[in-house]
Amino acid sequence: MEILQYSLRKLLAGLPLIFGVTLVSFALMVYFGPDMTYQLLGKNPTPDQILEVRHQLGYDQPFLQRYLGFLREIVTFDFGVASTGEPVTTLLAKTIPVSLILILPGFILGHVVGLLLALAAAYWRGTWLDKLIMAVAVIGMSVSFLIVIIGFQIVLSSSDGLDLFPVRGWNASSLGSYLSYVTVPTLATMFVALGYDTRFYRSVIVEEMTRDHVRTARAFGLPESRILLRNILKNCLIPFITRIMFSIPQVAIGGALLIESYFGIPGIGKATYEAIVTGDQPVLKAVVSLTAILFVLVVVLNDILYRVVDPRVTLK
Amino acid sequence: MNAVTLPLPAANRASGESLWRKAARKFGRDRLGMLALGIVLAYFIVALGAWLGWWAGGWADLTGTKWEPVSSGHWFGTNIIGQDIFDRAIFSTATAFEVGLSVALAATLIGTVVGAYAGFFVGSWSDEFLLWCMGVLDAIPFYLFVAAVAYALTDNPWAMQVAMIATFWVGTARLIRGEVIKLRGMEYVEAAHSIGVPELAIIFRHIVPNTGHIVLVQASITFVSAIKAEVILSFLGLGIKDGMSWGLMIDESTKEVLAGFYNNFLAASLLMFGLVMAFNAVADALQDALDPRKVG
Numbered sequence: 001m002e003i004l005q006y007s008l009r010k011l012l013a014g015l016p017l018i019f020g021v022t023l024v025s026f027a028l029m030v031y032f033g034p035d036m037t038y039q040l041l042g043k044n045p046t047p048d049q050i051l052e053v054r055h056q057l058g059y060d061q062p063f064l065q066r067y068l069g070f071l072r073e074i075v076t077f078d079f080g081v082a083s084t085g086e087p088v089t090t091l092l093a094k095t096i097p098v099s100l101i102l103i104l105p106g107f108i109l110g111h112v113v114g115l116l117l118a119l120a121a122a123y124w125r126g127t128w129l130d131k132l133i134m135a136v137a138v139i140g141m142s143v144s145f146l147i148v149i150i151g152f153q154i155v156l157s158s159s160d161g162l163d164l165f166p167v168r169g170w171n172a173s174s175l176g177s178y179l180s181y182v183t184v185p186t187l188a189t190m191f192v193a194l195g196y197d198t199r200f201y202r203s204v205i206v207e208e209m210t211r212d213h214v215r216t217a218r219a220f221g222l223p224e225s226r227i228l229l230r231n232i233l234k235n236c237l238i239p240f241i242t243r244i245m246f247s248i249p250q251v252a253i254g255g256a257l258l259i260e261s262y263f264g265i266p267g268i269g270k271a272t273y274e275a276i277v278t279g280d281q282p283v284l285k286a287v288v289s290l291t292a293i294l295f296v297l298v299v300v301l302n303d304i305l306y307r308v309v310d311p312r313v314t315l316k
Numbered sequence: 317m318n319a320v321t322l323p324l325p326a327a328n329r330a331s332g333e334s335l336w337r338k339a340a341r342k343f344g345r346d347r348l349g350m351l352a353l354g355i356v357l358a359y360f361i362v363a364l365g366a367w368l369g370w371w372a373g374g375w376a377d378l379t380g381t382k383w384e385p386v387s388s389g390h391w392f393g394t395n396i397i398g399q400d401i402f403d404r405a406i407f408s409t410a411t412a413f414e415v416g417l418s419v420a421l422a423a424t425l426i427g428t429v430v431g432a433y434a435g436f437f438v439g440s441w442s443d444e445f446l447l448w449c450m451g452v453l454d455a456i457p458f459y460l461f462v463a464a465v466a467y468a469l470t471d472n473p474w475a476m477q478v479a480m481i482a483t484f485w486v487g488t489a490r491l492i493r494g495e496v497i498k499l500r501g502m503e504y505v506e507a508a509h510s511i512g513v514p515e516l517a518i519i520f521r522h523i524v525p526n527t528g529h530i531v532l533v534q535a536s537i538t539f540v541s542a543i544k545a546e547v548i549l550s551f552l553g554l555g556i557k558d559g560m561s562w563g564l565m566i567d568e569s570t571k572e573v574l575a576g577f578y579n580n581f582l583a584a585s586l587l588m589f590g591l592v593m594a595f596n597a598v599a600d601a602l603q604d605a606l607d608p609r610k611v612g
Contacts, residue, residue, distance in 0.1 A: 020452035028464035138600075142593035144547045146566060147585040150573060160576055167574065253457035258548060262570075276463040277553065288460060295455040 003307070007300050014296030018074075021292035026070050029288075030281055031063055070285060079286040083278060088286045091271060099256045099267030101172060105182060106189030107251055111244055114194050118201030119228075122209060133198065140195025145255075149188045149262055156184050170265040185259045189251075197243070204239045208232050237309040245302040249295050253287075335606075339529070342605040349601025355594035359409060366410035371403075376560070386579070393579040395568060404560050405583040411561040412543050412591065415477060419542035422481045424535040427488025428524060434489065435496025436519045450486045458483060458545075462554050476555050480542050488534040495527045529606035536599040540592050547588065562588045 045053075051060075058066050073079050079088035121133040143151075153168075155161040165184050172178040208214070209232055217231045256269030264270070268287070275283035306313045333341075343349055365371050380394040387393070392401035434446040453461075465479035472478075499505065500523065508518045543562075549555035550563025551570075562584040569581035 016448060017451050017455060020448060021455045024452055025456055025460065025464055028468045029460075032468035138593065138596055142596050143589055144544050144566075144585070144592075146548050146551050146563075147581075147589070150566070150570065150581060151585075154573055154578070158574065158576075249455070249457075254459065257457075257459050258552070261552065272457075272460065273552065276460065279467070284460065288456065291457050291460075292455050 003304055007304065010300040010303060011296065014299065017296055018289070018292045021295075022070060022074065022289060023067065025288040026067050026285070027063075029284055030066070030070070073285065074289045079289075080282045082275070082283050083280045088282045091283065092268065092286060092290070095266060095268040095271045098170065098172070098265065099252070099260065099269055101178070102170075102182060102185060102259070102265055102267055103189070103251055103256055106186040106193070106255075107247075109186065110190040110193035111197060113190065114197030115201050115240075117194070117198045118205055121198070121202045122205040123228075125206060125209075134202070137195045137198040140191055141199070142195075143192070145188070145192045145258060146262075148191050149185075149259065152184050152188045152191070156187070168263045170263070181263075181265075185263060185265070189255060189259065193247075200243060201236075201240070204236045205232060208235050211235075234309075238306060241305045241309065242302060245298050245305070248298055249291060252294065253291055336528075339602075339605040343601055346601045346605065348597055349605070352594040352597035352601065355590065356598055359591050359594070360413060362406060363410040363413040366407050371406060373403075392583045395572070395580050401565075401579050401583050404565060405562070405587050407560050408562045408565060408584065409587065409591070411556060411559055412546065412588070415480075415546045415556075415561075416539040416542045418477050419480045419484060420535045420539040422477075423484040423538050423542075424488055424531060426481065427485035427534065428492050428527070428531050429520075430485065431489035431492030432496050432519050432524050432527070435493035436500055436515070436523065438493075438497050438500075446489075450489060453483050453486050456483075459549070459552065459554065462549055466554060473557050476546065476549055477542075480545055484538050484541060488531070488538065491530050491534060492524075492527050495530055496523055499523050499526055529602075532606065533599055533603050536595060536602060540595045540599070543588065543592060543595075 117133050121130040157165045157167045217227045260267045260269035261273040272287045379400050384394040434443045437443050462479040466475040469475045547563035551567045565584035
């Protein structure tokens, strides 16, 4: 009950953020954005036709009225029709599941493997294993995501490489074909995420390992595994949760966009990219609003998880 | 300054090395850090030469035929239309520094000023407003923001840099704000208050210099982020419009690698990897050198 009340209050507090995101992106993208009039008209339009199209697009209305119209679209979740003639909501319903099953394996595996490597590096701190893991992490941090994608594609999918997986495209009709298409994007996402995540996890774990209560636990003769799980990892949960939660919006938009447009996977990222290139404003407006909402949800969920893992945290 | 200089006790003076001198000494002893700094400087000289027109001036000229292999005339071979890949890669180094330096300097400056101001007046309405701005910028998808800025600036060649500056300052501002919140309660700030130093002078003359270690590390991290973002944005067609960059080379190479020609891809990605790796190592070494908890 308390949590429900708190979430509602937090969601309300997130409204100014959504308001700001929509206002800024509306001003930049739509109001100062490209004039779509002539793309919709044929050759040699009459002045009446021009006026007609401008009216349809709402260009003849003042800024405030157009912005309020955008807010109405968000509240009613009706973003109109994309330039392909498809309703934006249908487009979202079609593309978002694709992106989810594309991104999730890499996201989960990246964090799990990163955590395991970080644990190993922290536990054997200062040894060659630690140095090796950290060196690989710096390499992962330093290679551009794009280069990793192309590199994995050359090595795993091209005829010059191992030629194990399809070069590009998407087919999730059966588990086998899903796995064959999802592997290369997943490996690329993992490799890049591992660099940053392993370093982060390691620094948090090392900081926690050197605390007095851990030494005390060790002096009491508690088994190492118990110290690790109960005394160290449990105390690391708050920074871990923050890290994981706030990487969600980034991965969902940034990661999906690059991977999908590179591999030609029909997810929300590719749809967004195409909308950016063609200036398809209904789609862009929908994506911006959804991201802003996702961001607020992440903030709320993050605070609730704090409370779950640490009872000392009060929700106020 | 109307401060009175008191003679320090002799013992104190011997160990009274300033933070910066101590950091420089620690950095100088960090062999990996010094090596990385040397690599960054070498890249910078390469970039400087390209700016001054000493070399790589012919990056756009057709000097060979399609996909020539590595030779003494074309050190890295030629690309699909017969341009020299070595010249293009070298010229792109200058572009990378242009983007990295302009974004890092501007974003760090804005981040420091805004963060210090918000942190000093923590809890006030201006702090709330600045926090709201940061939240908004964080919540807008980066690629969309870049595209939107490009629209709004009607394809100005600086649109990408403007968009990066407009988003990258946020991280620095949050860190500086947190540090300033800690520092504003210190005695020396109270002392400055009590002798009537104006608030802005307290913030920027007394507090901000003490956040220098964060500023320096953030600037190098922003530099790296900008170079990496440029590659992806140029590939997506949202980045460098005229000129040459590693991102554009990699974009060009995506058609070539599937045909089995890797020179363009390797030249751009290895050069970029070297610079980013070295810069990351410099940032790490800086962080270690400036961290007072690490004894050196």
